[in-house]
Amino acid sequence: MNRSRACLLELDRATVRRDGHVVLDALDLTIPMGRHTAILGANGSGKSTLIQLLTRELHPLAHEDGRAPVCVLGRHLWDVRDLRGRLGIVTQRLHEDLRSLPSLTVHAVVVGATLGAIADGNAVDPMLHRRALAALQQMQTVHLAERRYATLSAGEARRVLLARALFHAPVALLLDEPSSGLDVVARARLMTQIGRIARAGTTLVLVTHHLEELVPEIGHVVLLRAGRVLADGPRDVVLTDALLSQTFDTPVHIRNDADGMLSLTIAGQAS
């Protein structure tokens, strides 16, 4: 396969097994740089697993002929820290890893983004320190800088993770249900900010259950169903009642309100 440097992710029949079950099934998928993409699917369809292939937390089964099933940013071999230092990552898994370190401060969480790892907050140079505070300020969390990350509320922790993801000007932002735990105002602000980041040129990959979060900049949608790609294309082509009903194994209806905001209702149920 001719693997282009312009691609954030290329999967060539990537299969992932967990506990003996196939959770991604011979997936072919390409996400070029610059193509802001949303990944939608029911619970358990494999969305987070797909993100974990991108961040190299998980590996697919090897192909017998030696072909690489996963290529990230044009390469199939990566020093994981180097790769993660180039990506802005907001996932539940990262949150849990950081929470498992009781003495880790919020400030150290943010600075760690540049290393693709967890930093020692005491050994940070003053410029990084100031930049970390500015990133926290952007997410209205600067007052939490000296707090232990493990003591934050769910919404506070999510904002800090977002500050961390934006801190080091990543080439791509991987957001796995980023608004989880955020209140209604913080969620609206987040959506505005995500749109701005996408317009500024950072490639966005958003995993979400909420159509409301598909900011206009996201022009491409991938639907996953039981570890397979059900649809992959421009949002106007993919976001149909028929395809989403297949995705969720239930008749659903897309509503498009006057502001262009999308939402999903279960057919036959009052919203």
Ligand SMILES: Nc1ncnc2c1ncn2[C@@H]1O[C@H](COP(=O)(O)OP(=O)(O)OP(=O)(O)O)[C@@H](O)[C@H]1O
């Ligand atoms: N550590 C694990 N061990 C075994 N199976 C796992 C593990 N993590 C995930 N799975 C299984 O893999 C499948 C895909 O999980 P994944 O988390 O990728 O789904 P998802 O689409 O992100 O789901 P959700 O919307 O609920 O977050 C599920 O059936 C899940 O139970």
